[in-house]
Amino acid sequence: MSVIITSTAPSTRSPQVAVELRLALDDLYARYVACLDEARFDDWPGFFTEDCVYKVMPRENYDRGLPLATMAAESRGMLIDRAYGIQNTLYHQPYYQRHLVSGLLVREIAHEVNDGQAPGRRLIRTQANYAVFRTKQNHLSEVFNVGRYIDTIVEVEGELRFAEKLCVFDSELIPNSLIYPL
Amino acid sequence: MSVIITSTAPSTRSPQVAVELRLALDDLYARYVACLDEARFDDWPGFFTEDCVYKVMPRENYDRGLPLATMAAESRGMLIDRAYGIQNTLYHQPYYQRHLVSGLLVREIAHEVNDGQAPGRRLIRTQANYAVFRTKQNHLSEVFNVGRYIDTIVEVEGELRFAEKLCVFDSELIPNSLIYPL
Amino acid sequence: MSVIITSTAPSTRSPQVAVELRLALDDLYARYVACLDEARFDDWPGFFTEDCVYKVMPRENYDRGLPLATMAAESRGMLIDRAYGIQNTLYHQPYYQRHLVSGLLVREIAHEVNDGQAPGRRLIRTQANYAVFRTKQNHLSEVFNVGRYIDTIVEVEGELRFAEKLCVFDSELIPNSLIYPL
Numbered sequence: 287m288s289v290i291i292t293s294t295a296p297s298t299r300s301p302q303v304a305v306e307l308r309l310a311l312d313d314l315y316a317r318y319v320a321c322l323d324e325a326r327f328d329d330w331p332g333f334f335t336e337d338c339v340y341k342v343m344p345r346e347n348y349d350r351g352l353p354l355a356t357m358a359a360e361s362r363g364m365l366i367d368r369a370y371g372i373q374n375t376l377y378h379q380p381y382y383q384r385h386l387v388s389g390l391l392v393r394e395i396a397h398e399v400n401d402g403q404a405p406g407r408r409l410i411r412t413q414a415n416y417a418v419f420r421t422k423q424n425h426l427s428e429v430f431n432v433g434r435y436i437d438t439i440v441e442v443e444g445e446l447r448f449a450e451k452l453c454v455f456d457s458e459l460i461p462n463s464l465i466y467p468l
Numbered sequence: 469m470s471v472i473i474t475s476t477a478p479s480t481r482s483p484q485v486a487v488e489l490r491l492a493l494d495d496l497y498a499r500y501v502a503c504l505d506e507a508r509f510d511d512w513p514g515f516f517t518e519d520c521v522y523k524v525m526p527r528e529n530y531d532r533g534l535p536l537a538t539m540a541a542e543s544r545g546m547l548i549d550r551a552y553g554i555q556n557t558l559y560h561q562p563y564y565q566r567h568l569v570s571g572l573l574v575r576e577i578a579h580e581v582n583d584g585q586a587p588g589r590r591l592i593r594t595q596a597n598y599a600v601f602r603t604k605q606n607h608l609s610e611v612f613n614v615g616r617y618i619d620t621i622v623e624v625e626g627e628l629r630f631a632e633k634l635c636v637f638d639s640e641l642i643p644n645s646l647i648y649p650l
Numbered sequence: 651m652s653v654i655i656t657s658t659a660p661s662t663r664s665p666q667v668a669v670e671l672r673l674a675l676d677d678l679y680a681r682y683v684a685c686l687d688e689a690r691f692d693d694w695p696g697f698f699t700e701d702c703v704y705k706v707m708p709r710e711n712y713d714r715g716l717p718l719a720t721m722a723a724e725s726r727g728m729l730i731d732r733a734y735g736i737q738n739t740l741y742h743q744p745y746y747q748r749h750l751v752s753g754l755l756v757r758e759i760a761h762e763v764n765d766g767q768a769p770g771r772r773l774i775r776t777q778a779n780y781a782v783f784r785t786k787q788n789h790l791s792e793v794f795n796v797g798r799y800i801d802t803i804v805e806v807e808g809e810l811r812f813a814e815k816l817c818v819f820d821s822e823l824i825p826n827s828l829i830y831p832l
Contacts, residue, residue, distance in 0.1 A: 299809065300677050305487055305669055313482050316571040316596075323597065323616070345746065382527065382638040384614040386570045386599050388750045389680040414680075415687065417750050417783060419599060419614045421638035427614045432748040432783045432791045434687070445481065456746040456785035487669055495664050498753040498778075505779065505798070564709065564820040566796040568752045568781050601781060601796045603820035609796045627663065 303392045307410075311390060314439070314446045315414060319385035322467060327372050330467060331365035335442055335449045338362055342453040342468055345433065356464060368467070378465045382421040383430070385468075390414040409449065410439040416453075418468055431455050431468060485574045489592070493572060496621070496628045497596060501567035504649060509554050512649060513547035517624055517631045520544055524635040524650055527615065538646060550649070560647045564603040565612070567650075572596040591631065592621040598635070600650055613637050613650060667756045671774075675754060678803070678810045679778060683749035686831060691736050694831060695729035698812045699804060702726055706817040706832055709797065720828060732831070742829045746785040747794070749832075754778040773813065774803040780817075782832055795819050795832060 314333075321329045334340065342357040359365050372378075391413050398406025413436050420430035433455035440449045453468040496515075503511045516522065524539040541547050554560075573595050580588025595618050602612035615637035622631045635650040678697075685693045698704065706721040723729050736742075755777050762770025777800050784794035797819035804813045817832040 300681065303673075305673065308673055309485075309487065309490055313573070316573045317482065319571050319597065320573060320595070384597055384599065384616075384638055386568050386597055386750050386752075388568075388570050388752050389683050391677070391680045391684060413684065415683065415748055415750055417599070417748065417781070419611060419638070421614070424641065425639065426641050427611050427637075427639045429611060429783060429791050429793060432785070434748075455791075456748055456783070457789065457791045459788065459790050491667075491669065491672055495755070498755045499664065501753050501779065502755060502777065566779055566781065566798075566820055568750050568779055570750075570752050599781070601793060601820070603796070606823065607821065608823050609793050609819075609821045611793060 300392050301395055303395070308392075310446055311392070311410070311412060311439070315387050315390065315435075318448075319387060319416075323383050323385055325382075325466075327369040327466070330369055331362045333448055334362050334365055334451070335440060335447045336362050338365070338448055339450040339452075340365060340448070340467075341451070342455065342464065344458045345454050345456050346458065348436075348452065348454045356460070357467075365467075372466060376465060378463070379422065381423075381465075383466055384419040384421070384427070386417045386419075387414050387435070407440045407442075407449075410446075412437045412439060416468070431457070431460065431464070433468075482574050483577055485577070490574075492628055493574070493592070493594060493621070497569050497572065497617075500630075501569060501598075505565050505567055507564075507648075509551040509648070512551055513544045515630055516544050516547055516633070517622060517629045518544050520547070520630055521632040521634075522547060522630070522649075523633070524637065524646065526640045527636050527638050528640065530618075530634065530636045538642070539649075547649075554648060558647060560645070561604065563605075563647075565648055566601040566603070566609070568599045568601075569596050569617070589622045589624075589631075592628075594619045594621060598650070613639070613642065613646070615650075664756050665759055667759070672756075674810055675756070675774070675776060675803070679751050679754065682812075683751060683780075687747050687749055689746075689830075691733040691830070694733055695726045698726050698729055698815070699806055700726050702729070702812055703814040703816075704729060704812070704831075705815070706819065706828065708822045709818050709820050710822065712800075712816065712818045720824070721831070729831075736830060740829060742827070743786065745787075745829075747830055748783040748785070748791070750781045750783075751778050751799070771804045771806075771813075774810075776801045776803060780832070795821070795824060795828070797832075 318333050340359040341355040343355040347354050393411040393413055396409045400406045413434055415434055417432045418430045419427050421427040436452040436454055437448055438450040439446050500515050522541040523537040525537040529536050575593040575595055578591045582588045595616055597616055599614045600612045601609050603609040618634040618636055619630055620632040621628050682697050704723040705719040707719040711718050757775040757777055760773045764770045777798055779798055781796045782794045783791050785791040800816040800818055801812055802814040803810050
């Protein structure tokens with residue numbers, strides 16, 4: 287798969303985005319974090335394409351182009367496995383998550399090129415800042431993980447889905463282990 | 469009062485909402501939190517209907533259907549009492565609040581049915597994540613309370629107002645007591 | 651420069667704002683915080699007008715009308731100096747910033763009056779809540795500074811720019827010194 291960029295985001299202005307698309311993106315992020323914060327982990331893989339990439343990685347690795355990731359999946363099937371593991375096999379102390387997301391930017395809108403075939407999917411490249419608060423039983427809520435989503439979104443059967451989602455977090459330290467998706 | 473649901477939010481798509489309504493909802497939440505963060509408590513009841521329900525409750529109680537709430541009011545009059553108490557009779561150490569709200573979702577749009585009478589008010593059911601930071605005098609700002617607003621909004625005299633507002637917070641522990649509304 | 655107010659925001663309703671302007675404002679804030687969080691400090695002054703005012707000040711001073719500010723600049727040139735200092739001369743322990751912004755309100759839309767000359771620039775007065783998280787190397791992310799942007803935005807050469815930006819923070823205490831812009 288290669289990509290032709292049909293629109294780029296200069297540092298002082300974002301590509302023109304139709305109002306409907308813009309609101310649909312807001313809605314996608316809102317539903318995504320609601321799914322996680324309500325711990326509906328079985329619904330989580332449904333936000334992704336079949337051949338998706340999902341990674342959680344420290345900012346330092348991302349900025350230096352290092353591939354090492356804290357969590358990595360390269361298909362929806364792997365996300366389904368993860369969702370199963372969280373709920374059935376992974377031993378862990380449960381905690382609540384609460385996501386705040388802001389600063390959604392459409393970085394570019396491009397199109398896949400499929401080797402001379404029909405025009406490929408439209409790729410919407412976005413980023414947004416997130417902060418995740420964690421609440422453990424009988425504890426106060428605390429800052430758990432903050433960073434940036436760097437995503438590629440496509441439309442599949444009338445729904446926006448993540449073809450790639452990178453959760454690039456600022457702190458290399460994570461309080462205890464990261465169990466649930468970000 | 470009973471409710472007919474005319475539109476439901478499946479987990480992968482929210483009901484169609486006109487752009488103007490969507491922006492009016494954003495504006496409502498922004499004005500609501502500005503009112504609280506600027507400590508204009510006398511303006512706070514004006515965001516609610518006369519017969520409103522306002523509750524602050526832990527997530528665990530909400531999820532289990534338990535009615536116990538940390539703060540509960542069942543009319544605008546009770547909110548006015550509360551606003552008076554905060555500013556005049558409740559002894560407390562003052563603190564600043566700062567709300568961040570994101571992930572606004574329109575869950576459904578329904579209509580009241582009034583026993584064969586004219587069509588009732590339109591009910592806009594929303595939810596949004598919030599984080600409230602608290603700053604006490606000579607202290608650093610800290611995470612105070614995070615959770616989810618679960619609201620029902622109606623239009624009264626051309627203004628959007630809360631007919632019901634539930635502030636469902638993640639931590640059962642609250643640093644000291646909760647004085648100001650969320 | 652004097653100002654005629656052509657539209658005011660009563661406490662229960664914000665001035666009518668065209669959808670395109672509203673989304674352009676969202677985009678401006680998103681690009682502004684992305685610039686800072688990605689530490690592209692040389693791009694930062696480009697978000698301001700030549701004769702801008704930029705101040706970081708405690709809420710208590712702002713509320714009482716006291717002029718004292720933690721950081722103050724009265725032209726884009728001073729911001730350029732600051733950006734240079736941050737990157738070249740100011741000795742400091744580097745840290746990452748992560749901004750969350752929500753509750754954007756258009757407070758009023760006014761027009762400058764230029765002593766009988768052609769109509770002046772349109773002034774868009776906004777406010778928004780922000781929370782900045784700081785991550786130092788080998789430390790957890792923490793709440794660094796929360797408060798309110800109180801801004802005046804104008805259009806210059808087809809771009810929205812800050813003519814005035816006040817960062818009014820809630821805590822008089824700041825963990826260590828404030829190095830990077832908010």
